[in-house]
Amino acid sequence: MDRQQVAEAFEEMADLLEFRGEEPFKVRAYRRGAEAVRRSPEELAVLRGEGRLHELPGIGKALEEKIGELLDRGTFRALEELKRSVPAGMEELLAVPGLGPKTAARLYRELGIKDRAGLAAALEQKRLRDLPGMGERREQQLREALAARERLTSRHPLSETLPLAEALVEEVRRLPGVRQVAVAGSIRRFRDTTGDIDLVAEAADPEAVGRAFAASGRVSRVLALGEVRARVILAEGIQADLWAVAPGGFPAALHHATGSKNHSVRLRSLARQLGLTLNEYGIFRGEESLAVRSEEDIYRHLGLPFIPPELREDSGEIEAALAGQLPELLNPADILGDLHVHTDWSDGQRSVDEMAAAARELGYRYLAICDHSRSLGVAHGLDGERLARQREEIAAVNAAHPEFRLLAGVEVDIRMDGSLDLPDAVLAQLDFVTASIHAGLGADRAIQTRRLVRAMENPHVDAIGHPTGRILGRREPYELDLEEVVAAAARTGTALELNAQLSRLDLSTEHLRLARERGVQVVVNSDAHGVEGLRNMVFGVRSARRGWLGRAQVRNARPWTAD
DNA sequence: GCCGTTTTCGGCCCGACTGTTTTCAGTCG
Numbered sequence: 001m002d003r004q005q006v007a008e009a010f011e012e013m014a015d016l017l018e019f020r021g022e023e024p025f026k027v028r029a030y031r032r033g034a035e036a037v038r039r040s041p042e043e044l045a046v047l048r049g050e051g052r053l054h055e056l057p058g059i060g061k062a063l064e065e066k067i068g069e070l071l072d073r074g075t076f077r078a079l080e081e082l083k084r085s086v087p088a089g090m091e092e093l094l095a096v097p098g099l100g101p102k103t104a105a106r107l108y109r110e111l112g113i114k115d116r117a118g119l120a121a122a123l124e125q126k127r128l129r130d131l132p133g134m135g136e137r138r139e140q141q142l143r144e145a146l147a148a149r150e151r152l153t154s155r156h157p158l159s160e161t162l163p164l165a166e167a168l169v170e171e172v173r174r175l176p177g178v179r180q181v182a183v184a185g186s187i188r189r190f191r192d193t194t195g196d197i198d199l200v201a202e203a204a205d206p207e208a209v210g211r212a213f214a215a216s217g218r219v220s221r222v223l224a225l226g227e228v229r230a231r232v233i234l235a236e237g238i239q240a241d242l243w244a245v246a247p248g249g250f251p252a253a254l255h256h257a258t259g260s261k262n263h264s265v266r267l268r269s270l271a272r273q274l275g276l277t278l279n280e281y282g283i284f285r286g287e288e289s290l291a292v293r294s295e296e297d298i299y300r301h302l303g304l305p306f307i308p309p310e311l312r313e314d315s316g317e318i319e320a321a322l323a324g325q326l327p328e329l330l331n332p333a334d335i336l337g338d339l340h341v342h343t344d345w346s347d348g349q350r351s352v353d354e355m356a357a358a359a360r361e362l363g364y365r366y367l368a369i370c371d372h373s374r375s376l377g378v379a380h381g382l383d384g385e386r387l388a389r390q391r392e393e394i395a396a397v398n399a400a401h402p403e404f405r406l407l408a409g410v411e412v413d414i415r416m417d418g419s420l421d422l423p424d425a426v427l428a429q430l431d432f433v434t435a436s437i438h439a440g441l442g443a444d445r446a447i448q449t450r451r452l453v454r455a456m457e458n459p460h461v462d463a464i465g466h467p468t469g470r471i472l473g474r475r476e477p478y479e480l481d482l483e484e485v486v487a488a489a490a491r492t493g494t495a496l497e498l499n500a501q502l503s504r505l506d507l508s509t510e511h512l513r514l515a516r517e518r519g520v521q522v523v524v525n526s527d528a529h530g531v532e533g534l535r536n537m538v539f540g541v542r543s544a545r546r547g548w549l550g551r552a553q554v555r556n557a558r559p560w561t562a563d
Numbered sequence: 564g565c566c567g568t569t570t571t572c573g574g575c576c577c578g579a580c581t582g583t584t585t586t587c588a589g590t591c592g
Contacts, residue, residue: 025575029564060565098581100590133589137582185592196592224580224591231580231591241592256578261592268576273569279577 003037003044006070009079010034010063012091016082018101019090032058035262037067039315041514043483045071057316089115097145106131120146144221148233155193156238157473159502162187164236165197168218172242175212177203180250184257185241188309190542192472192505196239200254206244213242249281255295256280262314263307270302270318278302310545329545330524332538334557337366340411340434340465340497340525341534345390346371347379349530352393356406358531366560368407368432369394370465373421375413376438382410384426391429405560407431411465416440416447418454420461427460431562434497434525436465437478445479452485456494463495463523463555466506474503482511486518495521495555498547500540501533512547522547523555 001009014030017023036056037044044067047053053064069076092115093104099119107113110131113122119142122128128139165183172181178201182188185198203209210230214222223239224231230242245253256264256279264278271278276285282292283301292298296306304321308329311317320326341355342348348355352369359367369390372381382390387410397406409432413421420427420435427433435455437448455461467485468477489496496515499506507515507522515522524540526533544554551557 023564026564028575032565058565062564098590102589133583135583141581198592226580229579257592259592261576264592265576272576277577280579 001044001070001074003040005074006044006067007034007038009070009075010037010066013079013082015091015094016079016086019086019094019105020082021101021105029058029063032262033063035314039313039510041510041517057314087114089118092116093119096142097148098141099145116146148221155195157503158187158190158192158194158505159472160236161194161197161238162502164234164238165199168197168199168240171216171218172199172201172209172213175201175203175209177205178209179203179247182254184243184254185259188258189260189312190310190539190546192508192543196241197234198257199240199242200250200257201242201244202247202250202253203244204247206246209244210242213244243280251294252282252292252298253280255298258309258312260313263312263318266314266318267298267302270304274302276301308545310542311548327548328550330541330549330551330554330557332541334551334554335364335524335537335541336559337364337368337405337556338526338528338534338537339366339368339407339409339432339463339523339556340370340499341367341528342371342411343369343390345369345386346376346381347529352390352406353397354531355528355534356397356401356404358534360401360404362534362537364404366405366407368409368434370409370411370432370434372438373410373412375415375421381413381421384422387422387426387430407560409433411436412461413438414451414455416443416451418451420455420458424458424460427458430460432463433461434463434465435461437469441469441475441478443478445481448478449481449484452480453488456485456488456492461494463497464489465497465525466499466504466527467496468506468508468511470506470508471503472505477506483514486511486514486520489515489520490518493521495523498522498524498540498544500524500526500536500538500543502536502539505539505543507547509543509546512544512549516548516553520553521555522549522553525556 010030011034014027017027036058040056048068053059053067066076111122111127113119123139123143128134129136165187169181169183172178181201184200186194201209207227214225214230214232218234219232220235221233228243232240234240243253243257268278276283283290283298290301299306305326307317307321338359343350343352343355356367372379374381374383391408394406394408408430410430411434414435414437452464468480470477496507524544526536528534
């Protein structure tokens with residue numbers, strides 16, 4: 001069992017406990033345990049072997065034992081017992097928005113409803129409205145939720161939600177009386193997938209802004225509309241929340257809406273220990289409101305340094321802040337070059353010269369041309385001879401611009417056996433070699449891992465491109481033992497790419513943190529296929545920040561030296 | 564079930580919104 005599966009077992013346990021009406025804090029303990037397991041930088045079996053499972057935050061004696069059982073048998077006794085006492089369809093019922101454990105338990109007890117089909121039938125027969133505390137509107141609400149649930153996938157890739165969020169910001173900005181507006185939530189934290197879009201606006205008449213937003217042509221359905229919050233489903237099928245607050249309330253509201261929930265819970269708990277109350281309106285000592293003119297003020301009142309949004313996941317940032325050990329995170333201005341771009345020699349749209357000019361305009365000191373190698377026929381991959389000719393073009397640019405260094409590189413294909421698509425003699429003549437997998441994506445874990453490790457053992461390979469191959473929302477990562485890959489990267493001194501394309505963001509946050517802990521260099525690359533693509537870099541920087549990376553860990557945040 | 568610069572027991576974040584009530588329970592983030 002891997003971390004994901006253990007986490008899912010704990011989440012299932014939490015759902016079942018909730019249905020049974022157990023102590024909410026016990027439910028939360030399982031949820032928190034699931035989070036901790038999912039985010040563990042190390043394999044559970046390794047931690048267990050070393051007796052260090054309890055070092056994960058939220059894993060105590062009981063959960064430690066259950067992880068042991070899960071690793072040995074794939075399940076644990078308490079879960080098996082609970083499963084026997086709860087109808088099998090209950091989890092899908094609890095997944096219906098607006099239908100929680102209390103209602104689910106009642107529906108089961110009083111109407112014998114035990115799955116979604118049963119709920120649909122009962123709604124059809126209008127049997128819910130006769131229960132005390134239920135009514136026609138509640139039936140209608142559930143009917144809509146059930147229908148929406150069929151359509152909506154729960155999370156959306158950032159590549160979809162970020163542009164949409166930015167478009168919404170512009171629309172809200174134009175609503176009457178709006179003074180400022182910003183994207184919050186998981187998009188601001190730059191999670192690679194997001195469940196909804198969160199916006200915060202400040203206006204003289206906040207309620208009117210919420211109403212205007214809900215009435216916008218982009219909205220297909222209004223879920224809730226109150227004094228401070230409008231919650232809607234957009235035409236795209238994505239949920240959007242707008243918090244609208246009165247002048248002065250912006251920083252506290254932005255902080256609240258940015259979350260994460262777990263980060264906020266920890267901060268509020270910290271506030272309570274200090275005799276303070278933290279909520280979306282500010283921070284209070286009794287009746288007295290403490291000054292909050294910026295998010296920094298909130299942290300200052302709690303005795304903490306500012307924690308950037310990308311770190312707010314309760315994955316160690318609060319402990320680090322308390323200890324004065326928050327990392328110095330990478331900034332866009334730290335990026336001195338881009339080590340992975342394509343040109344019209346392969347599948348790019350622009351010439352070598354045009355890409356170099358665009359890079360100089362961005363203030364870069366160097367740029368590596370890394371077109372595809374020959375086996376990628378669809379991309380007009382280059383062989384040794386064409387690469388040699390391309391090098392002449394690169395040399396001409398370098399002669400004309402001595403202050404800027406254009407590097408001759410390649411994105412060489414890694415074959416099934418881990419050998420490379422170009423001979424060593426060709427690779428030896430290049431400044432920067434990125435090796436990537438583009439075919440044989442379905443090979444098993446051992447083969448994929450071996451492929452990457454062997455590629456890294458080639459002394460000419462400087463970096464591994466998009467190491468896990470995922471395309472967010474479309475393609476799962478290859479089967480891969482990432483820990484072994486990271487270990488090999490450390491051993492061979494190979495950098496791992498953080499591919500900045502929004503649809504990739506590969507490596508993921510967790511993998512970046514692992515690379516950091518193991519002392520592996522990361523190279524943040526745009527993988528641009530045109531001039532505009534160079535601007536992907538900012539996405540890469542924000543992802544790098546989520547992985548706690550600073551200049552020291554990022555290859556292209558340092559001047560170019562051939563090493 | 565977890566956890567400890569108040570605690571090894573007794574806490575565990577805080578408020579918006581809805582529907583069905585007339586002061587609140589349930590759900591959500």
